[in-house]
Amino acid sequence: MIHVRAVNRGHRPVELRGLYFCGFDGSVVRPHVFADDLPKMLYDGESFNAYTDEFKINEAAEVPPTHVAVSDAEGNEYTAPYPPIESEGH
Secondary structure, three states, rough: OOOEEOOOOOOEEEEEEEEEEEEEEOOOOOOOOOEEOEEEEEOOOEEEEEEEOOOHHHHOOOOOOOEEEEEOOOOOOOEEEOOOOOOOOO
């Protein structure tokens, strides 16, 4: 299971509109997610959480996804590496 979390760290509301996984070639996978409905308004400090099946993402992708993205109502895209980069705990 993959957990995607978006947090509004700013001081203005942000309306999230989409969540998708992208390949290096620009391909997009929009998986079924278990989450709050989109669009969703986030105010300062609020977060959006979504869960999806890693197997289904990889199965649906034409090329392996390189990042996950969340888009807002203004067309901004917020991304993170996929698969997540894991660091060793110290």
